[in-house]
Amino acid sequence: xxxxxxxxxxxxxxxxxxxxxxxxxxxxxxxxxxxxxxxxxxxxxxxxxxxxxxxxxxxxxxxxxxxxxxxxxxxxxxxxxxxxxxxxxxxxxxxxxxxxxxxxxxxxxxxxxxxxxxxxxxxxxxxxxxxxxxxxxxxxxxxxxxxxxxxxxxxxxxxxxxxxxxxxxxxxxxxxxxxxxxxxxxxxxxxxxxxxx
Numbered sequence: 587x588x589x590x591x592x593x594x595x596x597x598x599x600x601x602x603x604x605x606x607x608x609x610x611x612x613x614x615x616x617x618x619x620x621x622x623x624x625x626x627x628x629x630x631x632x633x634x635x636x637x638x639x640x641x642x643x644x645x646x647x648x649x650x651x652x653x654x655x656x657x658x659x660x661x662x663x664x665x666x667x668x669x670x671x672x673x674x675x676x677x678x679x680x681x682x683x684x685x686x687x688x689x690x691x692x693x694x695x696x697x698x699x700x701x702x703x704x705x706x707x708x709x710x711x712x713x714x715x716x717x718x719x720x721x722x723x724x725x726x727x728x729x730x731x732x733x734x735x736x737x738x739x740x741x742x743x744x745x746x747x748x749x750x751x752x753x754x755x756x757x758x759x760x761x762x763x764x765x766x767x768x769x770x771x772x773x774x775x776x777x778x779x780x781x782x783x
Contacts, residue, residue: 658700745773
């Protein structure tokens with residue numbers, strides 16, 4: 587295991603402990619890219635402050651339209667995966683408050699206009715925090731992991747492989763901002779020939 591991943595996992599663990607102490611309720615809670623509601627189906631009122639059991643998190647293939655991340659339609663094809671997710675905390679309503687993601691993920695990014703593709707490791711770890719309404723609040727990444735920034739976000743447009751420690755904050759309107767970035771930011775749009783990246 588690379589030293590960066592060891593340090594990153596330690597920092598993520600410390601962040602989860604600090605966040606849990608600061609925001610734990612008084613009573614006993616990837617590359618998805620919607621920032622929308624979180625399903626709580628199957629929740630049975632997990633008791634205590636321990637994380638819920640790990641479960642598989644299937645990463646779906648998707649295509650972003652031209653202009654969202656790259657100047658061309660960007661397709662993401664999953665090559666291999668074994669990503670897991672577990673709920674770390676819930677709101678009193680049962681809605682997910684914090685989730686942790688981990689596990690190997692390899693994807694091909696494709697410029698659908700030219701057919702050019704690049705393969706990237708996106709199998710890092712992440713802590714996704716939600717608002718009570720299910721919208722995304724903050725995503726802490728120990729990379730490598732993928733994340734997209736769109737026009738209007740507070741970061742240059744592109745789909746990035748973030749390697750190292752990165753924190754993305756999302757306001758209630760869905761605008762994204764990289765509030766902490768330690769490590770590499772590889773914009774795959776540039777690697778696929780985007781002249782605007």
